[in-house]
Each structure stands twice: as structure tokens, then as C-alpha cells.
Amino acid sequence: MPMYMRFGPEDLLRCRFAISPVFETHEAIRTLRRTERHGYHRPWLRSLGDAAAGLDLAPLWIFMPNPGPSYTPDFLGGPPRDTYTSVADGLARLRATDPALAHAEMTMSFGTIPGAAESPLGRKLLADPAAAISLMADLTERAWHVLVEPFWPRLRDLLEADIDYRARQLASAGLGELFALLHHRLSYADGLLTVSTKSRDRYERDLAGDGLLLMPSAFVWPDVVTGFQPPWQPTVIYPARGVGSLWAEPGTGAGQALAKLLGAGRAAVLAALDEPASTSALARRLGLAPSSVSAHLTVLKAAGLLTSHRERHRVLYERTPLGGALAAGG
Known part of the structure; x- marks a missing residue:
């Protein structure tokens, strides 16, 4: 509700x-x-590892039932x-x-x-x-x-x-x-x-x-x-x-593997989105035609790897958590 x-x-x-x-x-x-x-x-x-097993969390977990939802005391x-x-x-x-x-x-x-x-x-x-x-x-x-x-x-x-x-x-x-x-x-x-x-x-x-x-x-x-x-x-x-990408560590050959999965162009676009960027900014950064970048962005967004939002006259793209994990090789 x-x-x-x-x-x-x-x-x-x-x-x-x-x-x-x-x-x-x-x-x-x-x-x-x-x-x-x-x-x-x-x-x-x-x-x-086993570190969490040594914690007796029952007095806290009682307020955090799984599944929820429930109200957890605010003072905690x-x-x-x-x-x-x-x-x-x-x-x-x-x-x-x-x-x-x-x-x-x-x-x-x-x-x-x-x-x-x-x-x-x-x-x-x-x-x-x-x-x-x-x-x-x-x-x-x-x-x-x-x-x-x-x-x-x-x-x-x-x-x-x-x-x-x-x-x-x-x-x-x-x-x-x-x-x-x-x-x-x-x-x-x-x-x-x-x-x-x-x-x-x-x-x-x-x-x-x-x-x-x-x-x-x-x-x-x-x-x-x-x-x-x-x-x-x-x-x-x-x-x-x-x-x-919080816990992801770059793996050996992660960039090459991503390119094999998505194609070189789409992998490059995904990797370049460390910060939100517009189609034209990405095209300049990657040295690609704006039409090619736009096509890659459309596919990546449809696959759930990107989101977009309008900021004044620009549409900015950024990675979803899944897109971030893929870009980091996680």
C-alpha cells in the first residue's frame, strides 16, 4: 500500500x-x-565465511521476520x-x-x-x-x-x-x-x-x-x-x-569476455558509462557515429543493462546494477 x-x-x-x-x-x-x-x-x-555464524542475532532478527513486511522499531x-x-x-x-x-x-x-x-x-x-x-x-x-x-x-x-x-x-x-x-x-x-x-x-x-x-x-x-x-x-x-559493481573485482580478460557476449560496440558503450552520459557525449568519447551509439544504447536498455532519464535538453543513460556488475566483470 x-x-x-x-x-x-x-x-x-x-x-x-x-x-x-x-x-x-x-x-x-x-x-x-x-x-x-x-x-x-x-x-x-x-x-x-563463517564469521557471521558466531553472532547471536535473534534479538534483532525477531524484528526482521523473513518474509516481511513488518514494522522495525525506529530507534534501532x-x-x-x-x-x-x-x-x-x-x-x-x-x-x-x-x-x-x-x-x-x-x-x-x-x-x-x-x-x-x-x-x-x-x-x-x-x-x-x-x-x-x-x-x-x-x-x-x-x-x-x-x-x-x-x-x-x-x-x-x-x-x-x-x-x-x-x-x-x-x-x-x-x-x-x-x-x-x-x-x-x-x-x-x-x-x-x-x-x-x-x-x-x-x-x-x-x-x-x-x-x-x-x-x-x-x-x-x-x-x-x-x-x-x-x-x-x-x-x-x-x-x-x-x-x-560494489563487490565486483575485475577478472582476467573480463573486457574480452564482455565483448564476446555483447559485441565490441555494445561492450564499449557499457564500459564507458562510469558516469551518466548522453548519446553525443558517448559518441565523442568512443569515436563512434552517434547513430551507432544510439542503436547500442537501445539494445542495452531493452536488455535491462541501462536506464535513461531526461535532464533538460539531454537524455542521459546510466548502468543498472546488472549493467554495472557486467561492466566490472562480476
Whole structure:
């Protein structure tokens, strides 16, 4: 069911981007057992080996049933106050959660997960919310060290590059167009942001001057996440661009193999799209006729390897996650 967020004039001035290592850690935990998310993250899963097996994640997984959808308590990955929040600050904020708020959000979460509140673990967490906060913060910290910290430089580069790219999109296309470019489930018209989700519940929120926080994520792919309730700032988490090549390492002869698969011209066009580009720009870059490049782009887009969007007078093409993975030899 769609979720709706109503913008006022002040909200349009208070939209910002942020990165949250704590939220990314929880999405990594969720990804471990949500097979629909494995796709491009299989190299990461393989690199973990048996390390994740030593984590007892049950007190977090109880709020992340598979399959979903369900409501996960917002305090676990509350929207950060600053653009770049360290994991230490994020964990400190988690540990400082008001037990009454934690109890209310856990109760709301269990209301969307049949049988969770009556389970021994559910009863334990609800009986002592202060202890539950401490337990889940400790587990989050251990999961960070195992699942995310070894890869954080690579992940942070991806997320920061996405924010830089979205800032350029905002400058050229405006905020209304930006939402649709973030994810196909987002649309904006007449001051109303609509988010198409798998949730069974209807969610509406008047932003009331709080603005909107936009957070790129590697592990949220292929979903888009929203639904944060007061006192948390309204937030939309969307898949960062480039996730398809995040874990890919160039293989021996990857370029030649790609050329055999797609043909030399199409492989060259796909490889040249490290950044979005127009037909004419690609033609100049590759020394090909614009008509040839246009034909290659049409085929690559039809195969799901590219997407396109209009930016003023230009149509820009960029790789989909699948196209990025192929170009990287993954």
C-alpha cells in the first residue's frame, strides 16, 4: 500500500542527505537471511565465511521476520542528525534511547509480527526495555565489527559518491524530479510524495516543517524504506547507485569476455558509462557515429543493462546494477 508524505513550503527547504553506519549495519543483518537481497551481495556473503555464524542475532532478527513486511522499531536505526555520523555516535544514540519509547516501538513492531510478542524472547524484551536497548546495542556493535567495518571504506565511498551525484541531479532537475530518479517507487506531485511499498498498512505524514531526510544504502537494495514516526525525522532510504559493481573485482580478460557476449560496440558503450552520459557525449568519447551509439544504447536498455532519464535538453543513460556488475566483470 502506498505511503504518503505531505510537503509544506518549509519542508522543501529542509530536505537533506545523510549516511548512517548503524542503519547500514542493521540492513546488512537483514540481508544475511533475505535471499531476495543476495543478488549483487553474494561476493560479500562469501567473504564473510563463517564469521557471521558466531553472532547471536535473534534479538534483532525477531524484528526482521523473513518474509516481511513488518514494522522495525525506529530507534534501532533512527535517522541521524548530521550528514556524516560515526558509528560511535550512532551507537551512543541507540544506547541513549528512552526505555518508554523503546517499549512503545517494540510493541508496535510485534503488532505486525504474529506470535512475536508471546514468544519467550518477545516477552523478555518487553519486560525490561532498558535491558533490551543495551542488548540490541551490544549486538549491533558486534555485527558492525564483523559484517560492515572491514568493508566500510568501500561502502562509504559508494554512499558518498551517490550523494555527490544526487546533488548534481538536484541542481539540474529540481527536487520534484529527483525523487523519481532515486527509485521507481517514488513519485512527487502537488506537494505529495508517494512511496509504493509492500506494506499492508497505510501511512500518511504531514512533514510539518521537519523536512525530509534522504539516505542512500547499499544493503537496502532492491527496496525503498520509509515510515519513520515522530519523534524521528521523516526519512526515505533508497538503494545507492553503483551497488551492482560494489563487490565486483575485475577478472582476467573480463573486457574480452564482455565483448564476446555483447559485441565490441555494445561492450564499449557499457564500459564507458562510469558516469551518466548522453548519446553525443558517448559518441565523442568512443569515436563512434552517434547513430551507432544510439542503436547500442537501445539494445542495452531493452536488455535491462541501462536506464535513461531526461535532464533538460539531454537524455542521459546510466548502468543498472546488472549493467554495472557486467561492466566490472562480476
